[in-house]
Amino acid sequence: MEPRFPDPTSLGLLLAVAALPFVLPTVTLASEAVVFATGTLSCSLLLGGVGLLSFGQGLFLGAGAYASGLLLRDAGLGTAAAVLLSTLGAAALAGLVGFISVRRRGVYFVMLTLAFAQMGYFAVLAAGRVTGGENGLTGVPRPSLPGGLALDTPGAVYAVLAVLCLSAFFLAQRVLASPFGSVLAAIRENEARAEALGYGTRAFKVAAFALAGGIAGLAGAMHTLFLGFVPPNTIQLEMSERLIVMAIIGGAGSPAGAFVGALFFVVAAEFLAELWPRWLILIGLLLIAIVLFMPRGIWGAAQELLARRRAAAVPGLAADA
Amino acid sequence: MSAQLLLFQLLNGLGIGMIYFLLSVGLTMIFGLMGFVNFAHGAFYLVAAYAAYSVSLLTGSMLWALLLGPLAAGAVALASERLLLRRTYALPHEAQILVTFALSLILQETVILVFDPLSKNVPVPDFLSGIVFLGDFVYPAYRLAVVGVAAAVALAMWLALERTRFGAILRAGSESAEMVSLLGVDVGRVFMAAFALGGALAGLAGALAAPLRGVEPFMGLEALGVAFVVVVVGGIGSFAGALLGGLLIGVVQSVMSSLWPEGARLMIYAAMAFVLLARPAGLLGRA
Amino acid sequence: MPEPPPLLAAEGLGVRFGDFRALGGVSLRVRQGGIHSVIGPNGAGKTTLFNALTGARPPTEGAVTLAGREVTRMPAHRRARLGMSRSFQVTNLFAELAVRENLRLAVQAARGRSAWAFWHAPSRLPGVAEAVEGLLSLTGLAARADARAGSLPHGGQRALEIGMALASDPKLVLLDEPLAGMGVDDVARTKALIRGLAPARTVLLIEHNMGVVLDISDRITVLARGRVIAEGPPAAIRADPGVREAYLGSTGAAA
Numbered sequence: 001m002e003p004r005f006p007d008p009t010s011l012g013l014l015l016a017v018a019a020l021p022f023v024l025p026t027v028t029l030a031s032e033a034v035v036f037a038t039g040t041l042s043c044s045l046l047l048g049g050v051g052l053l054s055f056g057q058g059l060f061l062g063a064g065a066y067a068s069g070l071l072l073r074d075a076g077l078g079t080a081a082a083v084l085l086s087t088l089g090a091a092a093l094a095g096l097v098g099f100i101s102v103r104r105r106g107v108y109f110v111m112l113t114l115a116f117a118q119m120g121y122f123a124v125l126a127a128g129r130v131t132g133g134e135n136g137l138t139g140v141p142r143p144s145l146p147g148g149l150a151l152d153t154p155g156a157v158y159a160v161l162a163v164l165c166l167s168a169f170f171l172a173q174r175v176l177a178s179p180f181g182s183v184l185a186a187i188r189e190n191e192a193r194a195e196a197l198g199y200g201t202r203a204f205k206v207a208a209f210a211l212a213g214g215i216a217g218l219a220g221a222m223h224t225l226f227l228g229f230v231p232p233n234t235i236q237l238e239m240s241e242r243l244i245v246m247a248i249i250g251g252a253g254s255p256a257g258a259f260v261g262a263l264f265f266v267v268a269a270e271f272l273a274e275l276w277p278r279w280l281i282l283i284g285l286l287l288i289a290i291v292l293f294m295p296r297g298i299w300g301a302a303q304e305l306l307a308r309r310r311a312a313a314v315p316g317l318a319a320d321a
Numbered sequence: 322m323s324a325q326l327l328l329f330q331l332l333n334g335l336g337i338g339m340i341y342f343l344l345s346v347g348l349t350m351i352f353g354l355m356g357f358v359n360f361a362h363g364a365f366y367l368v369a370a371y372a373a374y375s376v377s378l379l380t381g382s383m384l385w386a387l388l389l390g391p392l393a394a395g396a397v398a399l400a401s402e403r404l405l406l407r408r409t410y411a412l413p414h415e416a417q418i419l420v421t422f423a424l425s426l427i428l429q430e431t432v433i434l435v436f437d438p439l440s441k442n443v444p445v446p447d448f449l450s451g452i453v454f455l456g457d458f459v460y461p462a463y464r465l466a467v468v469g470v471a472a473a474v475a476l477a478m479w480l481a482l483e484r485t486r487f488g489a490i491l492r493a494g495s496e497s498a499e500m501v502s503l504l505g506v507d508v509g510r511v512f513m514a515a516f517a518l519g520g521a522l523a524g525l526a527g528a529l530a531a532p533l534r535g536v537e538p539f540m541g542l543e544a545l546g547v548a549f550v551v552v553v554v555g556g557i558g559s560f561a562g563a564l565l566g567g568l569l570i571g572v573v574q575s576v577m578s579s580l581w582p583e584g585a586r587l588m589i590y591a592a593m594a595f596v597l598l599a600r601p602a603g604l605l606g607r608a
Numbered sequence: 609m610p611e612p613p614p615l616l617a618a619e620g621l622g623v624r625f626g627d628f629r630a631l632g633g634v635s636l637r638v639r640q641g642g643i644h645s646v647i648g649p650n651g652a653g654k655t656t657l658f659n660a661l662t663g664a665r666p667p668t669e670g671a672v673t674l675a676g677r678e679v680t681r682m683p684a685h686r687r688a689r690l691g692m693s694r695s696f697q698v699t700n701l702f703a704e705l706a707v708r709e710n711l712r713l714a715v716q717a718a719r720g721r722s723a724w725a726f727w728h729a730p731s732r733l734p735g736v737a738e739a740v741e742g743l744l745s746l747t748g749l750a751a752r753a754d755a756r757a758g759s760l761p762h763g764g765q766r767a768l769e770i771g772m773a774l775a776s777d778p779k780l781v782l783l784d785e786p787l788a789g790m791g792v793d794d795v796a797r798t799k800a801l802i803r804g805l806a807p808a809r810t811v812l813l814i815e816h817n818m819g820v821v822l823d824i825s826d827r828i829t830v831l832a833r834g835r836v837i838a839e840g841p842p843a844a845i846r847a848d849p850g851v852r853e854a855y856l857g858s859t860g861a862a863a
Contacts, residue, residue, distance in 0.1 A: 178729065180723065182730050190701070190702050197685075199685060
């Protein structure tokens with residue numbers, strides 16, 4: 001079925017984001033969840049929306065994190081301006097990387113995104129005098145928002161992160177349920193056919209890549225606000241991989257899946273990492289199981305279950321489903 | 322940069338480049354044969370490097386390490402193919418990528434589980450620990466040996482590709498896997514052999530690299546990135562492309578490490594972007 | 609009587625795949641408002657010709673002009689904007705999307721930049737919904753509008769394919785074996801549909817069903833082994849001994 005906006009999951013997301021700090025053991029964990037949900041969204045928007053598997057979203061998340069850190073600390077910008085500028089900057093970077101990468105399709109594209117993600121990390125190391133190299137960017141301030149809202153408590157930080165996260169999700173839902181989004185779906189289903197219809201598919205893919213890069217950059221800026229410093233692992237390949245893992249576990253078919261996947265991963269990390277430091281082995285096994293047996297992820301499986309129940313309850317619908 | 326230093330770095334680049342070639346050739350071969358991109362390829366390199374480290378620690382012999390490291394990687398590759406990867410041949414590329422990526426994550430975490438996350442030095446074999454005089458030019462013997470070993474392997478591979486039945490199947494398979502199955506060859510066995518061989522070659526790269534760079538758990542991931550650069554630059558599916566790409570990237574990295582040490586590894590990715598803009602199919606790739 | 613300039617013209621088109629010459633020096637003039645068919649035995653190069661004409665696989669030699677404009681190297685999607693549209697021989701749909709959405713995407717493609725709108729629902733593009741409904745009834749797919757395109761029976765998928773080719777309201781429609789695999793009822797309906805396209809539109813048709821081709825074409829070009837061996841109105845083609853020989857000699861199957 002074609003996506004709509006707003007749909008019931010829009011409301012669900014709103015409620016979930018509002019409830020998280022009260023449901024999870026700490027507000028910090030809730031903050032981490034919404035930051036990674038936003039980053040994961042950039043992956044699932046590409047994979048679920050356009051059919052592009054990107055191992056490079058960590059590059060844009062990292063770019064957003066470093067840009068916001070430098071703007072806040074060295075350029076003395078306010079929080080709102082820093083977040084906005086680093087989001088746009090990451091989108092521009094993604095537009096450039098996308099322009100080069102979409103020249104190749106399929107597996108070549110995936111390899112290129114991974115290579116560019118590595119490039120970003122080495123660029124940060126090479127520019128160590130600006131970025132702090134291996135030590136990261138420390139001592140990033142959190143200036144008050146316009147209107148005097150101080151970001152001096154975890155709760156206040158969470159409120160800001162929650163608003164940013166929801167904005168990204170609603171934007172993604174809006175875009176997917178638009179003429180532009182329908183072209184992305186057409187490219188995902190059959191790119192050659194979309195091109196034959198007259199769509200300049202490359203331009204659409206670059207635009208989608210820039211949009212997803214902007215969302216990843218926003219997640220990076222949120223990460224900086226959340227931590228108050230920028231560790232180099234925000235731009236390492238592991239970040240890109242983590243975002244992919246979250247997207248696949250949750251299910252890349254819809255933005256809601258990204259939220260579910262990130263929440264699952266962040267909570268699992270919190271509890272499993274204490275029990276067994278090598279818990280990523282379990283995540284690896286889970287990933288394999290999901291790809292082989294549950295390709296639509298946790299959220300996709302839940303939706304199917306729900307649809308089957310509804311169909312069982314209303315016999316007339318079963319025939320069409 | 323003096324001529325002396327340039328020569329030194331060119332030779333270094335040759336050595337690194339040959340390691341990159343060994344690392345990438347299996348990846349490109351498996352891709353050519355079955356359109357399969359193996360994200361666990363770097364993990365085979367990692368496994369071999371740690372196996373070499375352990376063997377040299379236990380026996381004190383780096384020679385055994387160089388022998389057993391690739392064997393371990395080949396065995397892991399073979400087991401992965403039998404137990405897991407063959408189930409994904411019929412799935413879309415994205416699923417194959419994700420499964421092999423998950424496998425690499427599992428292997429990497431297992432390495433940390435067995436050892437620890439810290440990096441370790443691996444000794445250069447005693448008999449290669451000295452230096453070699455080339456006229457009035459001095460060069461470490463081990464680095465020269467790396468070039469020699471890798472060149473011998475490359476030559477042997479080339480001969481095998483040209484002269485043996487398995488080589489003929491590989492070459493035919495990289496054109497069209499269907500054709501190979503029409504020839505009455507058991508494609509499943511060819512795939513299995515290609516994985517084992519590709520894994521062992523990546524393993525040889527890992528074992529050779531271990532004394533040069535030490536071992537640490539994330540070296541596999543870094544190697545995967547480098548291997549992608551090599552095949553994108555050289556043209557994926559091409560044996561000669563892997564050699565050319567590997568050498569080019571090795572030399573760029575090595576020469577840059579004298580000019581701009583912090584940016585040396587950055588430049589290999591810049592080189593990739595440059596090649597890609599000029600020749601999207603890679604230097605020796607088919608469009 | 610001076611002939612009006614052709615809507616589509618090919619001059620000396622050749623296509624090589626390595627050493628194999630799939631098409632050698634084919635010239636073709638498609639007059640405005642007619643139904644022009646290309647026939648020929650299997651492997652004659654018909655689909656290769658289509659691909660060269662539409663830009664899906666540009667020719668290695670020769671030139672293509674569309675409404676007097678040289679388009680030989682123009683990418684497929686830009687030719688589409690000039691009023692050329694095609695259907696595919698191998699059914700080529702958005703199989704996971706609804707029938708209606710397939711048509712809607714095709715209609716939307718013809719609206720140029722409005723497909724870039726990302727701030728409102730697709731249904732808010734003016735005129736699109738009406739055009740989609742029109743195509744649904746034209747193709748007889750109205751009852752299956754909400755089914756997955758991939759779930760349609762073969763004939764339905766072929767009809768959808770034609771519907772999508774018509775969505776841009778093209779001046780020139782290239783139909784690649786639109787009747788292949790259709791049942792008798794579907795053939796009759798589709799034949800009427802194609803005949804009804806001209807003279808408002810120009811149709812270039814590849815088709816194996818010789819009865820239909822001879823019945824509805826204004827002009828027929830016969831290809832064999834990558835070359836034109838005959839061209840003329842149906843009656844002349846029917847009587848041409850060279851055509852008979854090409855068919856009987858190479859495939860042994862008469863039309």
